[in-house]
Amino acid sequence: MVSLKDLIAGLPDKKALAASDKSGFSELPNLEEIDSFLEEIKTPRKKTLKEILEEIGVRMEKNMKVLPPPEEQPSSEPPSSEPPSIEKKLLDYQKAIDELANRAKSGTYVFLDNIFPIPLARNEFYGYGGVDVNEPRYSIKYPLIKTYSQALSFWRELLRTNKNHIFIPQECWAQAMAGKTCLERTERDERRSNFLLGKGLFPINPEVEQYLQEFAGLKNNCGQEKAIEYDDVGNIFYVWHEDRHAYDSLVSLVIKISERGGLKRKRNGNVHRNDAHADEVLVASAVYQTIKTKSPCLIVSNDGDIDRIRQAYLNQFEHDNPQKEPLNVDFYRMARLDD
DSSP states (O other), rough: OOOOOHHHHOOBOOOOOOOOOOOOOOOOOOHHHHHHHHHHHSOOOOOHHHHHHHHHHHHHHHHHHHSGGGGGGGGSSSSOOOOOHHHHHHHHHHHHHHHHHHHTTTTEEEEOOSSSOOOOOOOOOOOOTTTTTTSSOBOOOOHHHHHHHHHHHHHHHHHHTTTTTTBBBBBHHHHHHHHHHHHHHHHHHHHTTOOOOOTTTTTOOHHHHHHHHHHHHHHHOOOOOOOOOGGGSSSSSSOOGHHHHHHHHHHHHHHOOOOOOOSOOOBTBBBTTTOOOOHHHHHHHHHHHHHHHHHEEEEEEEEEEHHHHHHHHHHOOOOOTBBBBBOOOEEEEOOOOOO
């Protein structure tokens, strides 16, 4: 069994100053080179026209590189007061997913929260106890479901083409599957509430059906719950048996730091009732991968709690291991399509 202490011990120590001698003093400059330079500037040589033009060209080229590309330059038109259309949001959403693909291809491990779009308003319960059997338990955002289906197809392709580099912990995947199950149940309840004698049960909403098909494809392609071989991990984050002790220790430590600092916001007066600690598991998974592989990791979420937990652990790590290089675990806030 590998311990967390053993894994951390294998991390690189902080680099020694390159320009220091054994006494700790900086290296002295080369006096001969300084004298030669001073002789040159005492008797400046007249520059030719060709040299002057070449210098101007180099300066112009340097200035052009500093300017942002045309599409990034500020527009002279006043900003529009209207919110962006859903089409514009979807285009920006796809660009963000493409950027995650680029990060993965460059060697960064990407860890996803439960950020797959689910067309249910979070925490909009009507109440389990007094709800009428004919009332839907959630508000379904029907106008956005078609857009959500397209977004799911983006995620599906991203995960399919980046196995072993883009992961989602099992706890976060379970949350996504629970949201999909809630949608199926809600759609069924709404169809039952519209039941008419003689006509039977209404057919499922075609946009909901398309969404569920996309989610089923996502699960079939990427929902691998465990790995058989090292080279075939897939997208569901998996920890091998020999490293399980180290990983579990890390999860416990992150949970302790989160609870001690009260880093999770209260929602509806409660602090994550029946908390499965998916937020802490997400942070611990990315940290574990960074320690194990000595490679950078990126956590992708739209939950500020996770960023606070990440930063708190990184601070704790630097405090406990001052001789080690800081861990390279970044955070990327993924926009929501319904913001």
